[in-house]
Amino acid sequence: MARARLLSLLACVSLLAVAANGFAQAPSASETDDLFNSGKGALEGGRPADAIAAFEALADRGILDPTVSFDRALAYAERVRRGAGQPGDLGQAAHGFEEARDLSSDDVLDADAARGLVVVRGEVARRKARAGEPVDLDKGDPLGRAIVRLAPEWLWERAALLATLVMTVALIVRRRSSARRVRLGAAISFAVTAPALVALLALTLAARHERLDVRDGVVISAAAHLADERGIALAGGATVPEGARVRVVEARTGLSRIVWGTTEGWLQAAAVRPLAHLE
């Protein structure tokens, strides 16, 4: 009896502890709203530093919201506009716009974020040009990634399912039919759908890998020098421009291996801010 009571007490304490931990970790809705309103008010009131503090506090708390990212980008951009920009502010602004685009399902916000990106990257390019540096800001995706991104993952999945069905039907028809023309048509269908199935499966797997394993980030350092895996700057002084979107394929203590177009190398981890991910 006493043992049962003790077990019940322990269970209650455990439940309370778990609940308390959950409450402690998750920011309350009112706290989130307060921070957002505070940031919004600061941004509208011409106090971008305060707005940045509020929006970054939301990011620290793990709040994913395209509006928060968008307004954070505007706050960094506003600080630059007011002549009080800190190093990396343009990169932070680009990061916010990129994140807003990734998180948003709203076409208008997506278009506005794209416009903001153009403006911010234009300023980065202008500064680089003024410094006599190359202004190549967007190297695009490598061929493989570009092909994978031609269609959404669900389309590759469904196409693969269709291909496997068509291939199987073609095999059955070819075997069962006695009509020569029907058998020929079935043979052609099989010849087309079998390699298509292999390709579609590869694309599905690649898209899934992109979704689950690959992280993108934005360079937030005005001088992000590519280095080798020991952190020693590469010969030639190759740099990745501020605001560039890169793939982070590996992360170590203090260093991140990135792919930018066809360029690959290591950057200081602090120079790349990862984009929020929904998965």
Place this chain on the structure above:
Amino acid sequence: MALAPRLLIALVVCIGTLAVAPRASAQVKPEVRVAVDNDVLDVGASIHLSLTVQSTEGMPQNAQIGATPGFHVRGPNVSPSQSISIINGVRTDKQGITATWSLQADKVGSYSVGPLTFAIGGKKYETNKVTLKVVPKGQAPQPQAQQGNSIFGPGFSPFDPWKGLIQPFGNDPDDNAGNGGMRAPQGPATDPRLALDAPRGELAFLHATIDKPRAVVGEQVTLTVYLYVDDQTSEPEFQDVHEVTAGDFLKKPLVEDERSLKLVGYAEVAGRRYAVQLLRKTALFPLKAGDLEIGPMTVGVARGRNAGSRESEHLRVRVSEPPVSGRPPGYTVGDVGRYALTAEVAPRTIERGAAVAVTIELSGSGNLPSALTPPMRPGVDWLEPATHEKVGAADGLHFGGQRTFAYVVRMKQEGAIDLGSFTLPYWDPDTKSYGVARAELGTVQVRPGSAPIAATEEIADPLPGLPGPRANRLGVRPSASHLADTPLFWVGIAAPPFAYAFALGAHAASRRLREGARRRATSPEAAARARIADADAASRKDDPRAALAAIVRAVEAATVAYVGVNVRGIAVDAVARALEEHGVDSATAHALRDTLDACGNARFSPEGHDIDAARKRWVDTQHALGTLARIPRGSA
């Protein structure tokens, strides 16, 4: 009484102190050190006074001791030196000399020696004077033991990493004086807090500790390195010092002069007494989260068979970030300690276009941030601040101090301008909570002035065309579910072709099974088995004619099935030979021939039939047929 003057072999009198260098003010000052064996000596005794100078401007020359009242002087003995250091890719070449004089006291009294002088590149420098006290014979502290291996005499070696500051254990003058010094001849008590299970090296070793194994980014971790020296042996010599490596930390010394050693007590280690000196006390501030390593400090012991390197422990600190929960806006990871902000704004009333001075004083413990973010207001320009700091370890334990930021703030709009406030959020590791240091700046009255209004001096917008802010949160797009994440998708991909392949295989297998069954049903073996069964059944009945006929059919079918000989078409006499030619042994062949012969004769005999004879015949025939069935196929 202070320890150092009496305990040290060399007494640093003056470090880097230059009294006269009027024409050299624009240059980098040379590093100067004046050392003396002891500042109190017997009349008639000798001491060594050395001057060490290092400079990046050229080789020091013409070292002079200056006035030496009351002493007889020999020397100097001058030794040149050169050093090259590369820090952050910047190479620094230094040239230097060490000049050593021997001074013999002539009479009792207190004397000022010097100032010592030298010249670099034609410019003359001089040091402070050195005060020496000469006492009647026998009243001075005991002279130090001769080191014997230095051309400069006892207590000084240009290769000594401690710059002559290592205390000579076993030779402490206080030991003999018995005046409460650090090391009494009788053996002072050991401190159990300094005790270790086992020595980490012979004669002397290093021992490093940290005050906490876990910390947050930016929190002070105090690293202490002790030098343990065996108290029952004479002093070893130390060389080749390598500092602790802690690349993931910001290092700040907690003791003013790391070259001087401080005896902190005695420790018993594995039954031996060790003198324990504080070698390093450093505040380490973690720069990132993770398991961060602190590499060992090493020092070489140059002494006979005990020579070798001594290494302190490898240490590790588990570093995390302060909790997100409750984190105030604007908090920067690394701001850990306890901070306070005060502000001064002057004047409070100005004309438009003029500026006010805003002085922010940041004070507290921890690694004080090197920059603050000014509050931005329309029409208020904050220029880059001038920074002054006074940081260190006031109590020898906690790093801290104060840092002053002096801003010039231009006011471009008229009216009562609220400057806002400076805020600095921080994590207090003692209370495990966040705090915010705040300094309100108040309001400045800006009167109309002659300066152009702000609108006319606006610069071009560097980011034209930016969209406006959003007032309402939208929420993230719904996360799409993906078929590829479920096993059903992969089953769906593989199932149709595999099902088809399975159906094909099953169809072929069933066809093969049916064919086999059909083949088995019409085979000679099957026919033989059927005939044998018929004969067996007939032999159980009472019809001898039918039984004999069945036996004949069984033999005929068996010979066809088992040896491939159709005996029906062969004369009875030739049956045995035919069977033998197909691998049947002679006895069986003849038994079968006899069976056929006997059955034929009996069937067609006019005397009638005996069923018992037929049954006996069948039993014999079965034996022969069994032998026939065991003949391997293909041997015929």
